[in-house]
Amino acid sequence: MMDSTNSSVSFDEADTRDAEMHSAIDEWIDDLVAAVDDARASQRFQDWLDVQQRFHDYSYRNTLLIKQQCPEATKVAGYRTWQEEFDRYVTEGESAIWIWAPIITTRCPECENSPSYHEQIGCEYDETPPEEWSEGLVGFTPASVFDVSQTEGEPLPELATEAAGEAGDLVGRLFDIADAVGVSVRVVPDEVWRHGNADGVCEWPDGGDEQPVVEVRDRPERAAIAGTLIHEYVHALLHSGALDEPERAKREVEAEAVTYIVGRHCGLDMSGSAFYLAAWDSESADAIRDRLQRISRTAADLLGFLEE
Numbered sequence: 001m002m003d004s005t006n007s008s009v010s011f012d013e014a015d016t017r018d019a020e021m022h023s024a025i026d027e028w029i030d031d032l033v034a035a036v037d038d039a040r041a042s043q044r045f046q047d048w049l050d051v052q053q054r055f056h057d058y059s060y061r062n063t064l065l066i067k068q069q070c071p072e073a074t075k076v077a078g079y080r081t082w083q084e085e086f087d088r089y090v091t092e093g094e095s096a097i098w099i100w101a102p103i104i105t106t107r108c109p110e111c112e113n114s115p116s117y118h119e120q121i122g123c124e125y126d127e128t129p130p131e132e133w134s135e136g137l138v139g140f141t142p143a144s145v146f147d148v149s150q151t152e153g154e155p156l157p158e159l160a161t162e163a164a165g166e167a168g169d170l171v172g173r174l175f176d177i178a179d180a181v182g183v184s185v186r187v188v189p190d191e192v193w194r195h196g197n198a199d200g201v202c203e204w205p206d207g208g209d210e211q212p213v214v215e216v217r218d219r220p221e222r223a224a225i226a227g228t229l230i231h232e233y234v235h236a237l238l239h240s241g242a243l244d245e246p247e248r249a250k251r252e253v254e255a256e257a258v259t260y261i262v263g264r265h266c267g268l269d270m271s272g273s274a275f276y277l278a279a280w281d282s283e284s285a286d287a288i289r290d291r292l293q294r295i296s297r298t299a300a301d302l303l304g305f306l307e308e
Contacts, residue, residue, distance in 0.1 A: 009068045011098045017142050021098060025064050029285050029292075037278040045275050046260075047071065052296060053261040056303050060289075060296035062099040069097045073147040075156070082146065088153030090146050101143030106133040114138045167223035170266050170306075174229040177305040178214075183236045185214040187225065193217045200228035202235040212236045223268050227259055230302065234258045237298055249279040254295055261299040266306070 009024055011017045028044075035041040051067040052060070054074055066073050076097060082088045108118040110125035117138070118125070148156065178185045183202070188194075195201050200216040214232040216225055234255040253275060263270045280288065 008070060010095060011069075011142070012095070017098060021065060021100070021142060024068055025061055026285070028064055028068065029288050032277070033280075033283065033285050033288055036283070037281050041277050042275045045257075045277055046273070048292075049257055049260050049275075049295075050264070052299065053264045056261060056265055056296075056300050058296075059100070060292040063296070065099050066097060070147050072149070073097065075148045076145040077148075078143070078145050082151050082153075086151075086154065086156060088148070088151040088156075090151050094146060094150040096144035096146060098142050098144055100140040102137050103139045103141055104135055105138055106130060107136045107138050108133060112136065112138070167221075167226050167268060170226045170268070171222050171229065173306055174226060174233070177302075180305045180308075181233050181236055181302075183212050183214045183233065185216075185229065187218045188215050189218050199224070200232045202232040202239075204240060212240070226266075227263055227268060227270075230259045230262050231255050233302060234298055237301065238294060246279070246282075250283070250291075253277065253279055254291055254298075257295045258299045258302065261295070262302050262306075265299075265303060 011020050011024075013020075032041050032044060048060075048064060048067055051071065051073070052058075052063045055063050055066060055076070058066070066076065076099075077086070079090055082090060103114075105114050107114055108123055108125050108130075109128070111118055111121065111123040113121065113123065115130040115133070118130075175185060195215070195217070198217070199219075200214065202212050202214050204210075204212045212235075214229065214236060216228045216232065219225065235251070238254065239251050256273065256275060260270050260273045260275075280291070283291070
């Protein structure tokens, strides 16, 4: 529950592992919904964001699972991957961290299932034989990984992304990815800034198919400009169209969350960030899932653009 201790969960029993992994994610989201106007919910949400920024290319479901089993994890890999790619070995007695791994196999073009399940459900597609089907995602299965802290052996190579967060450089890199994001962007001198107390805006031109325009107010703090650019890029990617005030507040949480993930990953000091989830107090568990997925995917997209 939300007021329980931070003890980790485990999925030791193979027979029940699949159901327990689903249940653990559902319970975390249900607890968040139940206490969304409580400071504990905001802290739990920020704890998840901290894990998401370390594993930005993982789905929100997998980062939730990692958070619940090993909150301090920094780099995870499978047993053989540690051995074969890093010359490291899992320490005897360590418990696996269980996440969802994609199942990629040939699948029916009609029902998008594997050949065996295609037959089981009675799909009648027969235009091409199964041996000519292309491969694709047919589901997910529990897979075991271990954190680097659970291994010993050769030191890990330095990761270039960890040292790429100088604020001044980040501003330039954010300008470089404007086309990939699909925006026009400009820094406006403070003396001609026309948007009041806002530090940045994302506006869509009236009519036509023109791309949104992001403007940020110029100021000496380069890190602040970088954070504002990230925030407005999120709006450009996710939040087009007219919004009522309640939805606007909900989407501000999304934008702040993505900014926190991307900013922290790039080395910005995000210690002043605070998340007030009370804006989500009318949301269902399914709606919260959708928002977590949008946050996870948008952060991964932006970091992918930056790392290219």
